[in-house]
Amino acid sequence: MYTKQEIIIKSYREGKSQRAISNELGISRKTVKKYITQFESGLQSGLPCEEVMAQFLSTPPSYSKEKRGRLKLTLEVQQVIDALLLSNEKKRQQGLRKQLLKKCDIHSLLQEQGIIIGYTTVCNYIKEKQGKKVPKEAFIRQAYTPGDVCEFDWGEIKLYIDGKLTRLQLAVFTAAYSNYRFAAIYQRQDTLAFMETHVAFFAQVGGVYKEMVYDNMRVAVAKFVGPYQKEPTQALLQLRGHYQFSHRFCNSYRGNEKGHVERSVEYIRRKSFGVKSSFTNFKEANTWLSNTIARLNNTKQQLTGKTANELFDQEKNALKVAPIRLRCFEQIQLRVDKYATVSYKTNRYSVADHLVGRFVDVKIMSHELWLYHDNQKVAIHKRSYHKHQWVIKIDHYLDTFKRKPRALPGSIALASSEYLKQLYRTHFTGEARGFIDLLIYCRAHKITHEKLEQVVNQLTQSPIKKLTVEKIKAVLGNKQEQQDEPLVPTQITTMAQSQLQQLSALLN
Template identity: 60%
Template structure:
């Protein structure tokens, strides 16, 4: 709408200063047609109002031609129809029928069925206006925290390119309410084991335990709702609280702002750590990168306090409870070994020593690894696979069978599962599979890993050796065991020997 001042300037510059319409339009930054319209309107008005002044013309209300306008669709009758449907929603809501409320699109479709030609946006804008009239803006109360009193936890989703494959991961984030000290770690899923392991990792990282941990209504923390406001914690949360000695608090449903520190931290860490780079050779490399970024964030001065999170956390440390020992975060299930010498766990298959076909074994699984036990003896360890219908195979579990069926080696999944062993076999042992199996058995007996085996073969090649065979590799390796910090995995011979010694011991006693 053109203001009174603009109309006055148009008339004065035209009649008093004698400027052209194009010049006036340029000076006032308006259309030349608008200038022409008001000049013609003023001339027409002067003919019928000879004794009137310019101020009388400027004070008269504007008139518009509405003869070509369409009818208003949102009439009082349409508004009344919408209000009746909204009142029906209020009635259903009071009866507890929260899942049977009409949505905006339902109200729009109802009006269309009644023959009302109205746009969906018009319906939405009207309903939104009605809803905003009765609502009161929410006020937030700033909190003051005591050192060591509270820490907040939440999950956040990230997507990383690991070895050329884009995968989805979960970010477990902790934030101290007092110091804003942050910590995060990466897991495959938001499951119970990841929830427990993240807490163990966090308490080890900080070297202390906060008095209270704050959560939203996540499934790994809340078992069920009791009444309108009460929530029952999960067994995992109770075990963590009992072991480390902290209490827990749940925020209200759909009120993430009640733990605003960690809500902000999830977005902040995700953006700072993986906003510029999300491609890594391995998950371990991504975790190391995340830890580096977190240390940088904690070392940055905060705007409100002028101190870094590390500085404030040093003030908070004396108020934390000591960490006694790590909580064992694992679950155990008993499974039968199938004809392929594997056990099926969560749609995936994991290899087991082949002499246990048909027997039951115990599977102890963590968030990232899986251990296989038989009669309390550790038989093998696999990285946990979170795909579907995958085979995780260790070739050393099939040596007993391969010695009897060497022809099955070349096309076996056990060989294909190891890129280096497959390359070594196809290059030097295709005509002598028994020798290759003997080499694998030697490596298992003397704890020779693939890295050491590859180094030994490269040494033979660098010495211009024309022949690569089992005898040469064994001669260079020697028959001494390497130092190993873990438990020795047992094969069939060792197991039978132990059983015979146990029987002889019982006879002697």
């Protein structure tokens, strides 16, 4: 506005030319001409010159944005944003609404691709594309003491595990002071998962917070005893007694009362699985989650300018020292049926075939089942959360297969190992007895399936005509002999070596 006033004053009061004004003010002659033309058009209204000048000089200049081009938001950038919005729409149709990319995630992905663009520009384009306004919510900032409060919550995620869409549960802890986060994936929101994730969290941070905050989750609240009072579950009481912390329940439908973890569940879910949601197995998904959490804890926060790790280092000394790990499992006793399996939650788990008809003790954890007989561990199985599954190990049936070799080809035990099934069909079809002898040999010498596969590959790549059990045993036996300790010299071996040296000297 100052430039506008100088142009008009120098032109009409001082009588300077447009060229002189341009040189004196250091601006373009087009700008000088534009303001003089606007002022002259105002004089045509018939008002006195002084009145028009006063009104014109007191009005700030206006600019038209209609003809200005978009410098950063090019067509290529728009196509990238549209592709990410389309990906969000596909996730929404698949039921993955809680794993959609937000505007800040889209902006981060654009920056990772080397596209320099402002966050506001991205937000305005998406708002224009979607044609709707997002309502904003107000929050009240709280102050916390180091080591005082930690919040826990569950969140649902849907991942493709080995190509199959699987519904899983995300357990999340967030420290109120440092915003330090910890998360793990479980199959269900059950008591064992609730206890195990607490044990893992306290073991990682090396201490215990004074107060844990929960909502009205069924694994923490046993029942409501009043409008505002809840009775904790036996699992929560057991955790309280062992780790010696107090707890607090939020009011119903008041997620803001534990806003840190409420935000963390949504934040971790987006940052971990908004970009990648397909994994080969459950372990790979948990590893991906752990790496993402480590990266988030090492990222500077906007309000403090410090990372969660830096703030957590400050509150470590305020934590109560964690006691020894609490053992979390359920134990039941089951009878082994005629198929040498025990049944739990509609699924069957195998044990050694000589235990048919006997009772075994089963320790049940969230991921595994340990089976004992006479205080001796007889089997370990990964826990299945499907229905009517047979979790079988072929080693448990080798003694029965030795008596019934014809039962091998169509057995579930053989089908449970994809590698052994292919090995039998490729090289030992019709030779079930020999194949069973090979498996018994591997069990006796503690040879793993990986070691067996390595030897088989070595023999198949050699010029031998046919792969036999004897050749495999010979190679496995040679490998075992190479690992044996060297013989200790005795009197007989010493005398024999001396005689051989004397005989060699005579011959030479």
